[in-house]
Amino acid sequence: xxxxxxxxxxxxxxxxxxxxxxxxxxxxxxxxxxxxxxxxxxxxxxxxxxxxxxxxxxxxxxxxxxxxxxxxxxxxxxxxxxxxxxxxxxxxxxxxxxxxxxxxxxxxxxxxxxxxxxxxxxxxxxxxxxxxxxxxxxxxxxxxxxxxxxxxxxxxxxxxxxxxxxxxxxxxxxxxxxxxxxxxxxxxxxxxxxxxxxxxxxxxxxxxxxxxxxxxxxxxxxxxxxxxxxxxxxxxxxxxxxxxxxxxxxxxxxxxxxxxxxxxxxx
Amino acid sequence: xxxxxxxxxxxxxxxxxxxxxxxxxxxxxxxxxxxxxxxxxxxxxxxxxxxxxxxxxxxxxxxxxxxxxxxxxxxxxxxxxxxxxxxxxxxxxxxxxxxxxxxxxxxxxxxxxxxxxxxxxxxxxxxxxxxxxxxxxxxxxxxxxxxxxxxxxxxxxxxxxxxxxxxxxxxxxxxxxxxxxxxxxxxxxxxx
Numbered sequence: 001x002x003x004x005x006x007x008x009x010x011x012x013x014x015x016x017x018x019x020x021x022x023x024x025x026x027x028x029x030x031x032x033x034x035x036x037x038x039x040x041x042x043x044x045x046x047x048x049x050x051x052x053x054x055x056x057x058x059x060x061x062x063x064x065x066x067x068x069x070x071x072x073x074x075x076x077x078x079x080x081x082x083x084x085x086x087x088x089x090x091x092x093x094x095x096x097x098x099x100x101x102x103x104x105x106x107x108x109x110x111x112x113x114x115x116x117x118x119x120x121x122x123x124x125x126x127x128x129x130x131x132x133x134x135x136x137x138x139x140x141x142x143x144x145x146x147x148x149x150x151x152x153x154x155x156x157x158x159x160x161x162x163x164x165x166x167x168x169x170x171x172x173x174x175x176x177x178x179x180x181x182x183x184x185x186x187x188x189x190x191x192x193x194x195x196x197x198x199x200x201x202x203x204x205x206x207x208x209x210x211x212x213x214x215x216x217x218x219x220x221x222x223x224x225x226x227x228x229x230x231x232x233x234x235x236x237x238x239x240x241x242x243x244x245x246x247x248x249x250x251x252x253x254x255x256x257x258x259x260x261x262x263x264x265x266x267x
Numbered sequence: 268x269x270x271x272x273x274x275x276x277x278x279x280x281x282x283x284x285x286x287x288x289x290x291x292x293x294x295x296x297x298x299x300x301x302x303x304x305x306x307x308x309x310x311x312x313x314x315x316x317x318x319x320x321x322x323x324x325x326x327x328x329x330x331x332x333x334x335x336x337x338x339x340x341x342x343x344x345x346x347x348x349x350x351x352x353x354x355x356x357x358x359x360x361x362x363x364x365x366x367x368x369x370x371x372x373x374x375x376x377x378x379x380x381x382x383x384x385x386x387x388x389x390x391x392x393x394x395x396x397x398x399x400x401x402x403x404x405x406x407x408x409x410x411x412x413x414x415x416x417x418x419x420x421x422x423x424x425x426x427x428x429x430x431x432x433x434x435x436x437x438x439x440x441x442x443x444x445x446x447x448x449x450x451x452x453x454x455x456x457x458x459x
Contacts, residue, residue, distance in 0.1 A: 032299055037307040048309035055310075058318040065322055069330035076337050078344055084337070091334045111327040119322055139302050140311040148319075206302065 013227040029217030031210035035137055053133045054141075061122045061135070069118070090118065094252065101256035106263055112152070113259075116145065117252040124205060124244035128237070136247075137206040139198060146197035149255050157262035168265035197254060204247050208240045429453045 040051045069090070072083030080088060094114050098106050120136055127134025135141050157165040169186040171179055215236065218229040301307070430453050434444040 032301055035301040037301060037304070037310065046307050046310050048313045050310055052307070052310055052314075054307075055314045058314050062318055062321050062325070065330075066325055069334070070325060073330065073333050073337060076333065076340075078337075078341050080337075087330070087334055088338060091331065091338070111323065111331055114331065115319060115323045115326055118326065119319060135311075135315070137302070138311055140308040141315050144312050144315050202302065 010227075013230065014224070017224045017226045028220055029214055031213035031217070034133070034209060034213060035206065037138075054135055054138070057123070057126060057133045057135050060126055061119060064122050064126065065118050068122075090114075097253060098256055098259075101253060102259040103263060106256070106259050109156075109259060113252060113255055116149070116255060117248055120145070120201065120251055121245060121248035124248055125241075127205065127209065128240060128244055134205055134209055137202055137209060139202050142202040143194075143198045145201075145251070146194040149197065149258060150194035153255075153258045153262045156259070157265060160263065161265055165262070165265050168261055172266075193254075193258060197251060201247050201251055204243055208236070208243055212236060212240065426453065426457065429457070 037046055037052050037054055039046060040053060040056055043050075046052060068083060069087045072081070072087045075081060075084060077084065091114070094117050095107070095110060098110050098113055102109070123134065123136045123141075126132055127136065157168070161167075169183045169190070171182045171186065174182050212233055215229040215233045219226040219233075222228065430446075430450055433449045433453055434446065437444045437449065
């Protein structure tokens with residue numbers, strides 16, 4: 001049965017390639033068009049308050065999170081429904097991460113880290129819907145997230161430990177002559193953190209989406225062999241699903257690591 | 268795939284000017300990458316901050332306390348159920364012990380009753396046997412006495428018959444039967 005469906009699907013792909021192939025095969029590869037910020041209700045000018053496609057997909061992310069975590073858990077059942085058990089899994093996953101990576105005293109920052117994770121993972125997955133707009137592929141978005149993490153963690157460090165927080169950069173276990181050099185390296189690496197957080201997330205998401213668009217462009221240019229890139233897109237899409245989750249996970253766990261540094265700066 | 272890309276490269280040349288124009292148009296001449304179009308940054312940052320604040324309030328005010336409560340409640344239910352199970356198990360063990368004790372008691376009682384009955388029966392039996400023995404002994408003594416009487420009677424009768432027979436024999440042989448002499452000699456014979 002499965003085999004028959006597979007053959008039918010293949011035949012359908014081939015036929016549609018024959019029927020819908022453009023008259024003259026031309027490449028239409030615009031991999032960056034999907035990242036354009038456009039006003040939702042016409043016009044060209046994007047002011048800071050203009051509702052744009054960014055606004056739309058951010059709002060959809062909020063709606064998705066609300067649906068999953070609030071509506072999903074509204075039954076409050078002891079034996080959870082599917083949505084509720086996903087919500088509980090997400091809760092348990094991040095709670096355990098905060099507790100294990102950043103320590104027990106970091107649990108008071110759990111709502112902030114949960115916010116961060118839920119936003120990134122939801123935005124990433126919403127971006128995988130065809131024709132959608134991926135908010136996390138923009139440096140403006142990931143940059144704000146990264147800077148927020150950096151500033152918050154640094155503020156927590158100084159608020160809790162005062163000047164002693166600087167001992168984070170002073171590797172007391174290294175030989176004394178090496179320490180100033182190491183301190184310089186530590187300071188540089190500390191300030192590179194937000195940059196790497198920002199670029200890692202946006203870069204991964206942007207690259208994956210651009211590659212999908214490039215393959216899609218090939219499909220238009222290959223007439224009856226157009227199904228080959230479509231297969232490649234299917235395979236790559238699976239990888240993108242993985243990346244969407246892993247990048248959210250990496251961003252969150254690095255935030256926890258930085259938080260641990262702020263709470264316990266001594267090496 | 269490599270040859271495909273090659274063809275693609277050729278074809279791309281045709282639409283290159285068009286594409287470049289399009290991209291430049293779209294991204295306001297910022298090198299074709301909308302991510303580097305700083306004119307949209309203010310907009311994105313504004314809406315992102317609104318979004319994050321919204322998500323934070325949804326999570327911290329509604330979702331997280333609710334999920335935490337559900338998880339705690341479930342944990343409580345599980346703990347309660349476990350302790351209830353523990354209680355029930357203890358009760359079951361207790362009941363089993365009571366049952367075993369009752370069983371042992373009943374068995375001991377039964378043994379006692381059986382022993383009592385056996386002793387009682389034995390006593391009755393002994394009594395009956397003794398009574399029977401006594402009766403038998405009495406009967407035996409009576410019989411012996413009767414036998415002795417019969418024996419004694421028989422001897423006297425024999426003596427009378429012997430005297431009479433001897434007197435008749437003496438008379439028949441032509442002698443004079445002397446009763447005393449015959450009695451003495453018969454008595455002498457019977458002794459010997």
